[in-house]
Amino acid sequence: MSEKEEKQGFFKKVSTSITKIEKYPDMAAQGLAKALTYLCKIVAILSIVLGMSMMFQTYQILQEGISYLQNEFPEFTYQDGILHVNSEQKLTISEDDSYVGRTIIDTNTQEEQIINQYIHEIEKAKGGVIFLKDKVILKNTAVAGTINYSYNEFLEQIGITQFDKQKVIDYANSTQIIVVYISIFITIFIYSFMIYLVTTLSNVAFLSIFGYLTTWIARIKMRFLAVFNMSIYAMTLSILLNIIYIIVNIFIDFNIEYFQVMYVSVAAIYLVAAIFLLKTEFMKQQLELMKIVEVQETIKKEMEEKEQEEKQEQEKEETKKKDKEDQEQKEKKKEQTEDGEPQGSNA
Numbered sequence: 001m002s003e004k005e006e007k008q009g010f011f012k013k014v015s016t017s018i019t020k021i022e023k024y025p026d027m028a029a030q031g032l033a034k035a036l037t038y039l040c041k042i043v044a045i046l047s048i049v050l051g052m053s054m055m056f057q058t059y060q061i062l063q064e065g066i067s068y069l070q071n072e073f074p075e076f077t078y079q080d081g082i083l084h085v086n087s088e089q090k091l092t093i094s095e096d097d098s099y100v101g102r103t104i105i106d107t108n109t110q111e112e113q114i115i116n117q118y119i120h121e122i123e124k125a126k127g128g129v130i131f132l133k134d135k136v137i138l139k140n141t142a143v144a145g146t147i148n149y150s151y152n153e154f155l156e157q158i159g160i161t162q163f164d165k166q167k168v169i170d171y172a173n174s175t176q177i178i179v180v181y182i183s184i185f186i187t188i189f190i191y192s193f194m195i196y197l198v199t200t201l202s203n204v205a206f207l208s209i210f211g212y213l214t215t216w217i218a219r220i221k222m223r224f225l226a227v228f229n230m231s232i233y234a235m236t237l238s239i240l241l242n243i244i245y246i247i248v249n250i251f252i253d254f255n256i257e258y259f260q261v262m263y264v265s266v267a268a269i270y271l272v273a274a275i276f277l278l279k280t281e282f283m284k285q286q287l288e289l290m291k292i293v294e295v296q297e298t299i300k301k302e303m304e305e306k307e308q309e310e311k312q313e314q315e316k317e318e319t320k321k322k323d324k325e326d327q328e329q330k331e332k333k334k335e336q337t338e339d340g341e342p343q344g345s346n347a
Contacts, residue, residue: 010041017236017270024274028229035229042239043200047193049243051185053250054138058184061129062172068093069169076107079162081134081152083107090118101127101139108133119146126255140249147191154183200235203264207231211271218279227275234270238263 016023028035076085085091090106102125104118110133122128122139123146130137135150155161163171171177208228215222242263245256256262 010038013038013233014042014236014240017233018240021234021270021274022277024230024233025226025278027233028226030229032225032229035232039200039204039232039235040197042236043197044193046196046239046243046246047189049246050192051189053246054140054188055181055185056250057140058181062177066169066172069165073165075165077162077164078151078155081150081156083131083133083151085131095125095128101125101129103129103131105131107131122146147188149187149191154180154187157183200239203267204228204231204235206264207234207267207271210268211275214272214275218275220275220279222275222278227271230274231267231271234267234274237270238267241266 013027016027073091074086076083078084085105085107087105088108090104090109092105093103095101102122104121106114106118109115115130115132115137118130119137119139122130122137127139129139134152135148138147140147205228208224208231211227211231212222212224215227242259245259249255
């Protein structure tokens, strides 16, 4: 892995995760810490978008609500975390007359069964808000489940401990309302970041098991940690689609029934594709290695044949040299014999 790949920036990783899945093994090799850091950053972006979405919807609610409060809504008071509306029955605003969907106001009940019925109503209406005695429950079509937070969570943080109908109208028309928007944004950001991080990690864990089984099918050896890291990068497009889905829902009441199924399926397709690309690359490397081995065997055989020929030539040379030396020895002995014979006869 090159130093350039190791220092790859966040947005470059986002682009690579979507368009270059063959790079997944290289990014996974950077380690679990970098993969988790990447996941936290992209989930933070998702949480920021969701926070801004809720803040914008809050603005729309206030704009609609000011007129409704002045003309139709009964008197109400809030003190020390408790909201009381002067109505013995629940108040309901249909999804056709409200920007945020069905709105239910009931500050008299605390029964879980009745509250669950209200939640079922707004879920059936594809979104809405429930105002209770001590908390508010939100349901957005882009968010799985509901978001609950008590009035104390953001009102007391900005120093609001009590108000009534007229004070709310005056406050909504003042610049101080910006503090409420900021408080809502921070609250939603923290809440959604924790929820989405845990949810995404659970999806990553599921994908990792699925991916690890795929490596068995593909007959490629990989550590589970490497598959886990690859699963994190495989979630990129799904999370970006979720961000787009949230943005679209800010302006249009748009709902995809099986979005969560598609959300995981897209990531699974990316992960499986990356694993099989890795398998293909591994097979190419094996073929190249086999070719190299064949070439090496050929070269080795040629070298052995050449060495054998050289050895035979050397043996021939040595034989010739030995024959020559033997011949010279014979001639020398012959000369010595010829020189010695007259001396023997004179004696």
